[in-house]
Amino acid sequence: MKAAVLHEIGADKLDVRDDIASSPVTDGKVKIRIKATGVCHSDLSAMNGTIPCPVPAVLGHEGAGEVIEVGAGVKSLAVGDHVVVCWSPQCGHCKDCVNGKPHLCMTYMMDAFMDAHFTMGGEPIFGMAGAGTFAEELIVPEDGAIKIDADVPFDVASLVGCGVMTGAGAVMNASKVQPGSSVLVIGCGGVGISAIQAAKICGAAKIVAVDMVDQKLEWAKQFGATHAVKPEDLSATSLALTGGAGFDYAFEVVGRSDTIRTAYDNTKRGGTTVIVGVGRAEDMVSFSAFELFYNEKNLRGTYYGSANIRRDFPLLLDLWRSGQLDLEGMITRRLNLEQINDAFAAMQSGEVIRQVITFD
Ligand code: APR
Numbered sequence: 001m002k003a004a005v006l007h008e009i010g011a012d013k014l015d016v017r018d019d020i021a022s023s024p025v026t027d028g029k030v031k032i033r034i035k036a037t038g039v040c041h042s043d044l045s046a047m048n049g050t051i052p053c054p055v056p057a058v059l060g061h062e063g064a065g066e067v068i069e070v071g072a073g074v075k076s077l078a079v080g081d082h083v084v085v086c087w088s089p090q091c092g093h094c095k096d097c098v099n100g101k102p103h104l105c106m107t108y109m110m111d112a113f114m115d116a117h118f119t120m121g122g123e124p125i126f127g128m129a130g131a132g133t134f135a136e137e138l139i140v141p142e143d144g145a146i147k148i149d150a151d152v153p154f155d156v157a158s159l160v161g162c163g164v165m166t167g168a169g170a171v172m173n174a175s176k177v178q179p180g181s182s183v184l185v186i187g188c189g190g191v192g193i194s195a196i197q198a199a200k201i202c203g204a205a206k207i208v209a210v211d212m213v214d215q216k217l218e219w220a221k222q223f224g225a226t227h228a229v230k231p232e233d234l235s236a237t238s239l240a241l242t243g244g245a246g247f248d249y250a251f252e253v254v255g256r257s258d259t260i261r262t263a264y265d266n267t268k269r270g271g272t273t274v275i276v277g278v279g280r281a282e283d284m285v286s287f288s289a290f291e292l293f294y295n296e297k298n299l300r301g302t303y304y305g306s307a308n309i310r311r312d313f314p315l316l317l318d319l320w321r322s323g324q325l326d327l328e329g330m331i332t333r334r335l336n337l338e339q340i341n342d343a344f345a346a347m348q349s350g351e352v353i354r355q356v357i358t359f360d
Pocket residue numbers: 039040041042045163166186187188189190191192210211212213216231253254255259276277278279347348350353
């Protein structure tokens with residue numbers, strides 16, 4: 001089958017080839033025919049080494065498709081089911097799962113580095129984050145595929161598998177944005193736009209979007225931002241809207257130390273700063289000992305939108321169905337797998353929100 005492969009960390013292009021196969025479907029696994037896959041910044045981050053990824057690997061982790069084979073012991077899925085791929089499956093039984101933090105489940109974490117579930121020219125290769133949705137077929141554990149209603153278009157469903165879950169979950173799960181509150185979102189890609197939409201759904205009164213790309217600021221307003229400004233205009237906007245006190249919630253959706261610092265600085269005393277973006281391990285952020293004490297800000301990360309995927313994937317699709325979460329509108333470009341490298345260029349120049357690759 002066809003798939004897009006990363007051969008080495010630091011390579012600036014993926015290799016689209018047709019000699020990839022999926023390994024056999026073993027007990028507890030399912031094989032999915034991928035129908036649509038979103039292109040997320042984290043794919044680029046796997047290429048440049050920000051996110052650890054064993055190589056060679058089929059990239060892609062935001063996908064949806066149809067189950068075409070089930071292994072022995074699989075109970076919750078059957079051939080023909082439509083599913084969203086989850087790149088961080090939740091086992092449902094470990095301490096984190098039963099303690100209400102299933103997004104921290106480690107049960108499948110090491111599979112990404114141990115379980116080479118594709119072959120390239122007959123040799124085993126990996127899939128990004130245990131997934132690898134830039135492929136026509138993909139094998140995941142039963143817990144890594146969440147069944148959805150068959151009438152949900154695959155392109156819409158694919159986005160829920162990463163970007164939308166991550167951005168909306170940061171707002172709804174990690175920080176529980178309150179009605180009437182003020183919200184700052186730095187970075188308006190697919191994840192940031194999802195955070196903006198969720199902040200509106202939660203009833204935030206002021207939603208300020210920050211990005212350096214003009215088109216992104218336009219989109220941010222279309223998706224619910226009440227104000228959208230360039231980074232250099234944030235101070236003046238904060239002064240006008242909060243009297244300079246800062247926002248109740250600030251979401252960093254870029255993955256850089258300087259924007260993390262900006263998010264913290266623009267959070268009001270007692271407010272909440274949420275780190276959504278994935279930055280490099282060596283990119284250090286500094287805080288003074290005094291400010292951490294004195295400002296009493298809640299500074300927290302959020303992994304995969306702090307999701308409970310079996311609850312949240314259907315919940316997000318219900319919000320989409322009710323017209324409150326616009327997922328079609330986020331798909332600003334559709335392409336085929338051969339155009340994957342072009343997709344990364346478009347993402348970096350800021351001309352798209354989300355690009356979705358479809359397979360016929
Ligand atoms: N200030 C403000 N905005 C910035 C800055 C900055 N210094 N640097 C980049 N941006 C904007 C870009 O212009 C772009 O609109 O951040 C946005 C990032 O969007 P995408 O590249 O589409 O990334 P996305 O897929 O939304 O992911 C964002 O979340 O899940 C993580 O790994 C992912 O770290 C990444 C982040």
